Amino acid sequence: MEITIATRAEDYSRWYTDVIAAAQLADYAPVKGCMVIRPNGYAIWERMQRALDDMFKETGHRNAYFPLFIPESFLKKEAEHVEGFAPECAVVTHGGGKKLDEPLFVRPTSETIIWDSYRNWIQSYRDLPLLINQWCNIVRWEMRTRLFLRTTEFLWQEGHTAHATEEDARQEAMRMLHVYRRFAEEWMALPVLYGEKTAAQKFAGAIRTHCIEAMMQDGKALQAGTSHELGQNFARAFNVTFLNEKGGREFVWATSWGVSTRLIGALIMAHSDDKGLVLPPKLAPIEVRVIPVFAKQPEKVGTAAEALRKELSQTLRVDMDARESASPGWRFVDWERSGIPLRVEVGPRDIDNHTAMVVRRDTGEKTSLPREGLADRLAELLMAVQKNLYDRALAFRNAHTYQVDDYEDFKRLIDERPGFYYAHWNGSSVVEAKIQEETKATIRVLEHDVEASPGKCMVTGEPSSRRVVFAKAY
């Protein structure tokens, strides 16, 4: 409770760290760039895992587990892939007291070790599609780290699928992109743009990378999930072929897709306020906290609060803060910082009136509700909170989304008024790199499902068929 939370206006970056500390979500670890995910933070990850895992299984995927260690020679089999990942790997050189013959890379992603197995698992078209997912830890050596958003070790899931045709692989990549989009919108209450990355920003080894992009409360973008079409690159590298229906041999088509504990960072940055954490009800480990206000009748209040807690627990995720050593005000602040969507106060007067005082974390709104049928009313309120968080995030994004046509304007505005900037671009990686160098903004996404609207590149004046989305990003 000794932690003071900075306001977003005074120091957004410190605010983020303070919110995490006040809610006891995570700590920096003694190992450089690593984090300890504390029980309050891990409980959010468990809810995310459960929801995503259900969605993966509904779409036909099964979980498996592949080794943490990848031989150096494997990583080298796909040229772009090794170039992209080798520099950020942790390398095991000794094991069991001896120097190893070949160094082992701690997985920065698992395409190579998985496609080595797929060579044995895939013989004919009957073995396809092969739809596998893995939940695991990943290590990428990071110089500048930030809890949840960028850490040397993080937790994630990685889907790795194999298909008979390019079209099947493409459909899978799009299916999973939309699983991520739905998860962001429906569970995280987070509106996202979705579409393709530029060639310069795609995954090392992919043909095309699709992504979802969210806006944080400082107007910066955050890539929240990616889905890659890998073409036949890994099949060629690991010689994975299948016998097609006509009896011929073909290389297999691949996708991979992933989201990570980074989503917890996105959740925090998207919804929390100057009082601390705000969680969308569907991902909140606890939806309702009961707080007895003992006044001078501790026994009567304690009994009523416990009865209420028990009743609500039948249908809702509920806890209770009945510490007599802490004042109600203190416990209210604690509730606020923990991000729990609703609190229910029970005092002597509430008991006499057959009511309970309900407070929403998102709006601070206080309402006295009838004690009878309270669980149902709370369930409705939780839905309202979930919707409000989404609407609020969408309104914020809309209010910070702009069109810009002049590059000089862009250079000034992207600093003065951060947000998503729709601008024309000639499709050149050189121009993309120049813009990034001069403004630190990147092209976040070439949106799917939007109509063409011709114009002129804001930098070169060359023709452009559509606007793309620029922003500074985490």
Place this chain on the structure above:
Amino acid sequence: MEITIATRAEDYSRWYTDVIAAAQLADYAPVKGCMVIRPNGYAIWERMQRALDDMFKETGHRNAYFPLFIPESFLKKEAEHVEGFAPECAVVTHGGGKKLDEPLFVRPTSETIIWDSYRNWIQSYRDLPLLINQWCNIVRWEMRTRLFLRTTEFLWQEGHTAHATEEDARQEAMRMLHVYRRFAEEWMALPVLYGEKTAAQKFAGAIRTHCIEAMMQDGKALQAGTSHELGQNFARAFNVTFLNEKGGREFVWATSWGVSTRLIGALIMAHSDDKGLVLPPKLAPIEVRVIPVFAKQPEKVGTAAEALRKELSQTLRVDMDARESASPGWRFVDWERSGIPLRVEVGPRDIDNHTAMVVRRDTGEKTSLPREGLADRLAELLMAVQKNLYDRALAFRNAHTYQVDDYEDFKRLIDERPGFYYAHWNGSSVVEAKIQEETKATIRVLEHDVEASPGKCMVTGEPSSRRVVFAKAY
């Protein structure tokens, strides 16, 4: 299907490997000593995780996540601990393209990195007990590996708790030992002995190690779970103290406890037969497989089988093998090898008679059951299978459990007739080591909850207060 399964009698070790291959549970990985857990194997682990995690949460534990990497200096803070674990560690010496200042050990267990955090989390008696569990991967460099039972990387859970008194810690260690015992008995259908390890066999850094021990079908023992009283060893090493109720400072008392993917190996070895895998229903990812026997009425049979599958799926975990390309006999063998507890055959005559043919995997027993109310009858049968597997394993253990008083007899019998040998021992580590060297048998457990029965050490003739359990072990 091209895999032949060796019989247990002809080659127990090959039988084990063949059962795993035939059921597609796991493969050896290209990285020495590591394994790939295939979807069929991982689904068993997921069911184990769910059941154990529920039991941990019911007993007040919460999950968290600590770093994969442990600085060398941390491991060295507890003398016995580093001596036990350092020789089997994988060591990261390079990260992000540079040599590290201090080597990082890939966690062989997490006491040190966790107790470093506990120093910050624990201030006063109000913070105790602290009851945390972690699900993660572990690396211990192994020379001789065997799928699931002993691999360089494996998956596990590790509980790490902190307490105000030695008595509280002791109770926690016992509580979790009995959670493991119940899990083994009720979920795995595996009878276990439970008790304490000898000083020579305890965890490096523990005061006392408690364990559960199961018997495999070759009469060898398998340690299936351990629960450690760590005393104040790690609290002293990491300077973790708390303010007690009287205002004094004390070191915190610790426990740790874990089970791993090794349990999958135990499950296979305990119940499977010469036809392949046998799974206890409660841990079987699929409980019932529907197999349409098309005969000459594929449409009629297909429709009826799909209707049945759908109906059974309401309350049971069901799949269907409706491959018209594979003969019924072929599909029956496939079902056998997959370990699914029940199969339901649907053929034209069954449909006409409003019945279904049900076959048990554990006994091979075939029964024609009325189609109406079939789901309920299958649920009853599944309970009967679960019970039968437990009873069968217990009968096997009883039939392979012996008392022995003469060391020469013991030396001969432990090879001729492997099993659990109850024998008297003088309590000396020297004698224990001599027995192990001469017979390869170890003391598996000093059982809790058994009455004293004085006798004489089979090696030295010195007095002994009780018999201990000797066996060869995995």
